[in-house]
Amino acid sequence: MNGVHSVADVIAMACLLLGALLCLTAGLGLLRFPDVLSRMHAGTKPQAVGVLLIMVGSALRLAGSSVVWMLLLVAVFQLITAPVSAHMIGRIAYRRRHVRRDRMLVDELGSGAGRPGGPQGDEPADGDARRGR
C-alpha cells in the first residue's frame, strides 16, 4: 500500500526530494547570508519553490482523495503571500537601516532621503554594530 508502484509515485518522490533540498538550502542561506535583505531572498524564493514542489508531490501521492485541491491551494497561497511578507519586512529593514552599506555596490535610495541618521527604535542596525559605531 505504501510502496512505490507507478510512474506517478516515482515523479512524486523526485518532487519531494527536490523540494526538501530547496528547503535545506533556504535554511543554509538564512544562516550564511550577511544581512536581513539577503536573508529574505533565501527565505522567499527557494522556500516558495520548495513548498510548491512538495505540495505537487503530495498531491500526486494522494491523488483521488478530496484533499488534493487543498494542497494546491496551499501552494498558490505560498506563491502569493511570500512576496507580500518579504516586501513588508524588506521595507522596514531598509527604513530602520538594517542594511550593511559596506556591502552595497549601488544605493540609489541614498541614506533614506533626508531622514535623521543613525539607527532608530530599540536596537542597533547590523552593519553599525559590526563596525563598532
Place this chain on the structure above:
Amino acid sequence: MTAPDVALRRLRDQLPLLGALVLVWNLLWGTWSWANLLSGIAVALAVTWLLPLPPVTGGAGFHPAAVFRYLVRFVTDLATSSAEVAWSALRPRGLAAGAIISVPLRTDSDLLLTMITESLCLVPGSIVIDLDREARTIALHLLSVHDLAAVEAQRAEVLATEERVVRAFGSAADIAALDRNPT
C-alpha cells in the same frame, strides 16, 4: 444616482473578489456540490459585507497569447531564480555585493503594479522593498551583483517584466502608455 444603483455598482466591482472567494471555499471542501456552491456564495457575501475592501478598478484586460507567454516566462524565472539563490547559499565563496536600485515604471494602475511587484519578487535576483505610488517608482534590492553592467541588466529585466505583465493583463490605455515610452 439612486441608492440601489450605487449598491449595484459596488456589487459589480466586487464580483471578481466574490468569485475568487467562492472558488477557494469549494477547493477547501475538495468536492463540488450545489450545497458547497450556495454556502460559498453566502460566506463570500458575508465576508465582503463585514470586511469591505476598496474596489479594484482599471487594468482589466486579458490577452490569451500574451498571458501564455507571461506564464511560461514566470515559471522558468521561478525555477532559475530559486536554483540561483540555492547555489549562492551552497557555494563556498558566498555572495558578491548587493545593490539597491530604483526604477521608474510607466504603468499607472493599482492592479497591474501589484502584479508587477509580485512577479518581480520571484524573478532572479530582486526583491521589491519600496513602492512610491505617486511617482510610480519602485525600489529593489538585488542579491548579488558583480559590477555595474549587472545592475543595468537587472534594470532592463525589470522593465521587460513590466512590459510582459502589462501586455498580458493591461487595458488598451495601459498598453498605449507603454508604447508611448518604449524602453
Place this chain on the structure above:
Amino acid sequence: MTVVSVLVFAMLGGGVLLALLRLGLGPSLLDRVVATDALLVIISAGLAVYAALTRNPTVVPVLVVVSLLGFVGSVSVARYIGGMLSDTADDDRRADPVPEVRP
C-alpha cells in the same frame, strides 16, 4: 521507499535546525521574523511529506492553517515593528490613545 523518507526528513530537519540557529543568533528582531516564517513553512512542508509518504490525508487541514498562520504572523509582527518607527508616525500618532477626559 525507506531511503527516500529518511533522506527527505533529514533534509527538512536540517533546514529546521539552521532556521532555529538563525532564530537564536539573529542580531535583530527582523532576522528572527524571517527565521520564524521559514520555520513555519518548513514545518508545513514536513506535514505534507508525512501525508504523502503514509498516504494519510488527516493532517492536510492542519497544513492549511499552519501555512496561513505563518503569513499572518510575519505580516503582523512586521506591522508592529513598523509602528515603532518614529519617522513614519503620521498614522501612528492618530492611533495613540490620547486621554481627553481627566478626572
